[in-house]
Amino acid sequence: MPIRLSSLFLRTLREDPADAEVDSHRLLVRAGYIRKNAPGIFTWLPLGLMVKAKIEKIVREEMANAGAQEVFFPALLPREPYEATGRWEEYGDNLFRLQDRKKADYLLAPTHEEVFTLLVKDLYTSYKDLPLCIYQIQNKYRDEARPRAGLLRGREFVMKDAYSFDVSDEGLAASYQAQRDAYERIFQRLGVEYAVVKADAGAMGGSKSEEFLNPSEIGEDTFVRSPGGFAANVEAVRFAVAADVDGSKNPAAETHPSPNTPTIATLVDYSNQAHPRASGPWSAADTLKNVVLALTSPEGKRELVVVGVPGDREVDQKRAEAWFGPNEVEAATEADFAKFPQLVKGYIGPVQAGAQFLGEKAASGIRYLLDPRIARGSAWITGANVDQHHVWNLTYGRDFEADGIADIAEIRAGDPAPDGSGPLELARGIEIGHVFQLGRKYAEALDLKVLDENGKLVTVTMGSYGIGVTRLVAVIAEANNDTNGLIWPEAVAPADVHIIAAGKDEEPFLAAEKLAAEAEALGLSAMLDDRQKVSPGVKFADAELIGVPWIIICGRGVADGEVELWNRRSGERVQVKLESAVAQLMAARS
Amino acid sequence: MPIRLSSLFLRTLREDPADAEVDSHRLLVRAGYIRKNAPGIFTWLPLGLMVKAKIEKIVREEMANAGAQEVFFPALLPREPYEATGRWEEYGDNLFRLQDRKKADYLLAPTHEEVFTLLVKDLYTSYKDLPLCIYQIQNKYRDEARPRAGLLRGREFVMKDAYSFDVSDEGLAASYQAQRDAYERIFQRLGVEYAVVKADAGAMGGSKSEEFLNPSEIGEDTFVRSPGGFAANVEAVRFAVAADVDGSKNPAAETHPSPNTPTIATLVDYSNQAHPRASGPWSAADTLKNVVLALTSPEGKRELVVVGVPGDREVDQKRAEAWFGPNEVEAATEADFAKFPQLVKGYIGPVQAGAQFLGEKAASGIRYLLDPRIARGSAWITGANVDQHHVWNLTYGRDFEADGIADIAEIRAGDPAPDGSGPLELARGIEIGHVFQLGRKYAEALDLKVLDENGKLVTVTMGSYGIGVTRLVAVIAEANNDTNGLIWPEAVAPADVHIIAAGKDEEPFLAAEKLAAEAEALGLSAMLDDRQKVSPGVKFADAELIGVPWIIICGRGVADGEVELWNRRSGERVQVKLESAVAQLMAARS
Missing domain, CATH: 3.40.50.800 (Anticodon-binding domain)
Known part of the structure; x- marks a missing residue:
């Protein structure tokens, strides 16, 4: 039966909704596909439901092709399994928590690793039962701080989440590849452009993970690509530590007054004025900027670290969060500085900041970490830990040591790819899929073991694989429209x-x-x-x-x-x- | 592709699960269809999901045949619309409530009248847009006090809920009939036995409502049927007030001591001993039992009422809840009695209980209500409001009046049907569907009006129609099994x-x-x-x-x-x- 507009539950709007930031939101509301109930919470009208159903059908077909079996979990789950893996706390404010009439704690699940693990533990006992891949298409809940852009970042949304269970690492690699292949087929069938990029595993834990990003200016993810095929979310890019340079001819370090130079720009100007260099003018790249960060652990413990980065680069907040996760990261506050008077704001140097000085641990107890670009043997202009003073030619390995590295500086277009595959270009994208090799983290926390061929109990290794179904509706709408409205690809049109x-x-x-x-x-x-x-x-x-x-x-x-x-x-x-x-x-x- | 047991995610159990009370729960777990996550919260394994999907398909087809259009609402909804209709409070402990990170109140919707009403208000403005019937198949949440019997009474469950919108009462009647017919077709296709019974509209409000009950010994609903076709849930049965009898020859009321007769049985024995009757022995049916109930309004206001019922009948708690709803009903406590010393426990009579005595209002302020069987002119043995004393031949209309009726006494097999269609038989059933003519309650509370043919704003009249999809899986399993396992009807078999x-x-x-x-x-x-x-x-x-x-x-x-x-x-x-x-x-x- 045709869909008759004479009776279809539809009202198109000539005006854009006031709160719509992006095309997909604007047009999906105007064309009568969705309506908002609360921030990040939407109702699907008949047309929207038809598009959503077509995407789900394609996802189901490709899951079946990949040998995955469909199940359906509750959205409302008890606290205990998430307590066992630490995620009840780790999720912080992003988790919707509630109590039932008996005051028992529940949550609205943001993802289901724990209960999938427990289900397999309940049903299966032998290596012969594996490999197994099971999935669901189901409502997920995340209490986003800033639900935005319509369906792109919702608080109630539909995900396809799959979980694989294997005995061996090779088995996991094969299960992972099967899902990864299915994702490629799904996005190809949907006509959705995608880049597969190395990803940071973040709160999920695990060893290997890749994201499927839809390149888009409105994406919240930034990723890099090289001509030689390197591709990664900026959070996941890890640069090699720079090779040592010969610092034996570096002049001795000298501390001088440097009045009114609390910023890199003022310091460079002052250096060129007061201490000009024969080989050419100093630049920001010759300075070592020492950034004080406060890390807060999931248990609420606060720790300061100082990170030295080349003065011409900023710290990238997302890369810092990925590096220091599961800690939260923010710039140190005035209160933090007040506790550590040896940190002289604007004039901080590696020595007092907690770094080892000629083998001697400084007294502050604050860890000092270095950007991997800082080569052993290289000399720097940096803070002298005295107000209005800097030190010139301070040489890493000769004058100071560090407690480790922190690869959290911003990435710039043209930076060399970590694998030597050429200069990086930067782009923005929307996350439409994410595949994880979780390894044994969840199986260990929840004691999922099976008997192997020799009758010995072994811990199962797992993968998890997600596609944002409702987000895909928006992604497709975002990429397929003009000033007059939406233009659906044939595969998903209502x-x-x-x-x-x-x-x-x-x-x-x-x-x-x-x-x-x-x-x-x-x-x-x-x-x-x-x-x-x-x-x-x-x-x-x-x-x-x-x-x-x-x-x-x-x-x-x-x-x-x-x-x-x-x-x-x-x-x-x-x-x-x-x-x-x-x-x-x-x-x-x- | 066939479903291969060599790889199907399945483990059958030879033992019954310890917590299973009924066949369907026992067998659905043993045969690998479902698993429990928490009380009343279940996971659907592949086999279970297949059966559920078949039921949903039949429901969708019959909804389409009835002209209903599918939409999909959030389960997580803001408080405000439910506040506007009073149901935020009325649902009491049955509602799962939570707050988001900004401390805004949300709920997990038990049913969606409010937001459907608001959606239609958002989209439609004219009588020309109506009639409209829209529905969803979606997760519902109710924090049941006693989740039990597996899927039969869950806390997270799937419902098909439809809502109709009409301008006129005749339109509503037609929309109601269309859904009612669709329900009959659905249950017939599923091979589910059903009785359509008059129902109490309860917390939903509205004028007319019928339940579809699956006759079953394990059902929580009791319903009555007569040979002449009367059928109703016991909560919805309303008896006519008995016709007056001639009480002019009744002896005068006489109060006598009645030592140690606080119960009907002891009172009847004592009466036959001390005050034998010429026409034959007294029985419980000759006594008027005065039951003190405490009603608590949704706002928390507590009120006592005294209800007079024939001494051979108990008060039916469910009928009392339906009669006095949305108040909660319980037996008066010792604390209640302590506040009203005129209520002499075991010896309460209509006069002091608040009833009018010869036109004079009693001082307690407590309402006195009478069972409709108590005929004006009939004489009774009842309490004298004095410890260890009763009164004989107290005649309704001569010696006392009442403030109204309360039709809350138990119904017994053989009682005459209220419509004169013969003696009632009682049966138990499981509610599988419920259709309501809501009328204008929700449209008024949320101001849903459309322009009529004359350009005048009129309030829309609504119906709501629910089928418990996941409950149906259990109902079918309950009716189709033997000692060896399940026996699915062809329409829903995996x-x-x-x-x-x-x-x-x-x-x-x-x-x-x-x-x-x-x-x-x-x-x-x-x-x-x-x-x-x-x-x-x-x-x-x-x-x-x-x-x-x-x-x-x-x-x-x-x-x-x-x-x-x-x-x-x-x-x-x-x-x-x-x-x-x-x-x-x-x-x-x-």
Whole structure:
């Protein structure tokens, strides 16, 4: 049966919703696909549900092709399993927590590793039962601090989450690859552009992880790519420690007054004025900036660290969070500085900051970490730990040591890829999928063991694999629209063809009915604009807004046996014979 | 592709789970359909999900036939709309409430009248947009005091909830009928026995409501039926007030001591001893029992009422809750009695209990309500409001009045139906569907109005219609099993045929594969027990437990071209030719 606009629960809007920041949100609301109930919480109207169902169908088919079996977990879960893995705390404010009438703690699950693990533990006992991959398509909950951009960052959203269980690392690698391949097929079928990038495993734990990012200016993720094929989320990029340089000819370190130079720019200017260098002017890259960060552990313990980075680079907050996770990271506050008077703001140097000085541990107890670019043997202008003073030619390995590295400086276009595959370019993307080799973290925490071939208990190794189903609706809408509305790819459009009966005469309505019936008989789904007393202009505008890829207009030409076949994407409109219209449509479809 | 038991995520159990009270729970767990996560909260394993999906498909088809359109609401909703209708409070402890990180109040929706109403208000403005019926199949949440019987009373469960919107009462009646008809078709297709009974609208409000009950000994609902076609949930039965009787010849009321007679039984014994009656012995039916109930309003206000019922009947708690709803009802406590010393426990009579005495209002302020069976003019033995004293021949209308009726006494088999259609029989049932004419309650609370034909704003009238999808899985399992396991009706079975390869030889496995391929080619879904090193006995037991309606055994007979076709329900097993087995199965299916 065609979808009749005369009765479809739909109201298109001519105005953009006030709170819409991005095209997909704006157009999905205007075209009657979704409505907001609360920040990050949406209702799916009939058209939206049709698109969502098509995506789910493709996901299900490819999960079946990958040998994954569907199950369905509750969204409301007891605290205990998440307590056992530490995630009840780790999730912080992002977790919706509640109590039942007996004051027992529950949560709305943001992801289901724990209970999948327990389920397999409940059912399976032997290596013969594995490998296993099970998945669900289900509502997830995250209490985002800033739900935004419509469906792109919601608080209630639909995910496909799959979990694999293997005895061996090789088994895990194969299960991971099977899901990764399925993801590629899914995104290809959906016509969604994607980059697979190395990712930081973050709160999930585990050893290897990749993200599927849809390149987009509005993405919240930044990733890098090199001509030689390196691709990673910036959080996951790890640079090698620079090779030692010969510092034996470095001049001795000298401390000088440096009045009013609390910033790198003022310091560089002052250096070039007061201590010019023969080989050319000093630049920010010659300075060592010492940044004080406060780390807060999930248990609430606060620790200061000082990180030395080349003065021409900033610390990247997301890279810092990934490096120091699960700790939270922020710049040290005035209160932090007040506790450590040896940290002289604007003039901090590695020595007093906690670094080893000629083998001697400084008294502050604060760890001093270095950017991997700082080569042993290189000399720097840096703070002298005395107000309005800096030190010149302070040489790493000769004048100071560090407690370790911290690879948290910003990445810039042109930086060399860590694997030597050429200069990096930066791009933004929306995370649409994420695959993790979790390893044995969850199985250990929840004691999931099976008997191996020798009758010995071994801990199972796991993977987890997520696709944001509702987010994909937005991603597709974001990449497929113009000023007049949405333009769905054929694979997910709410209908295959949108047939408009235009005008007041009966003939176009009869022709439209006939074409809809014909199309449906051939297995196409038809949307039929059979509304009476609605002007052709409004019908055309609604068709463009709704975004079915093919439109047929039955208008005055019907009297001469002609209708118009309209390609929504190209805008091309051609006159075709009424009797061959559906055949031509079939031929034109990709 | 057949469902292969060699890889299916399944473990059948030989033992019943310790907490299972009913067959469906016991067998659905043992046969690997569901697993419990927390009280009333379950995970759906692959087999369970298949059955659930089949039910959902039938529900969707019949909703489409009834002209209802599918949408999908969040489960997590803000407090405000439920505050506007009073249900934020009314739901009491049954509502899961939580706060987000900004301390805003949210709930997990137990049902969605409010937000459906608001959605229609958002989209529609004119009578021309109506009638409209929209529905969803979605997770619901109720924090039941006693989650029990597996899926029968869960705390997270799946419901199909539909809502209709009309301008006129006639429109509502038609929308209601369309859903009611769809429900009958759904239950018929599912092979679920049902009775449609008049129901109490309860917390939903509204004017007319009917329940679909599946007759079952384990049901929590009690309903009555008469030979003449009357059918109602006991909560919804309303008896007419008894016609006046001639009390003019009643002896005068006399108060006498009645030592140690605080119960009806002791009072009847004492009466026959001390005050025998010429016309025959006194019985409990001659006494008027005055029950003190405490009502608590949703706002927490507590009020005592005294209800007079014939001494041979108890108060029915559910009928009392329905009658006095949305108040909660409990027996008055010692603390309540302490506040009203005029209520002499065991000896309470209508006069001091708050009833009017010869036109004079009693001082307590407590309302006195009477069972509708108490006829004006009838005489009673009842309490004298003095310790160890009763009064004989106290006549209603002569000696006391009441403030109203309370139709809350238990119903007994043989009681006359209120509509005169004969004696009532009582039965128990499980609520599987509920249809409500809500009327304008929600539209008024949330201001849902549309313009009528004359351009005048009119309030919309609504209906709501629910089916417990996950509960239906249990109801069907409950009605379709034997000592060996489940026996699914063909419409919802996880597969159409269960093909067993028995023994160690290769031939039965090859034959089973061939039959599975044949069956699938003909559009049947096959489950294939292709497990190696599993004994035929275990395979047969699993097949019976899992409950696919038809089983084909490929065993030693395969060498002679023969297999066994087994009807799971009748137990009949016949030898059939291998090459015609699938054809015979097709012919045998209903």
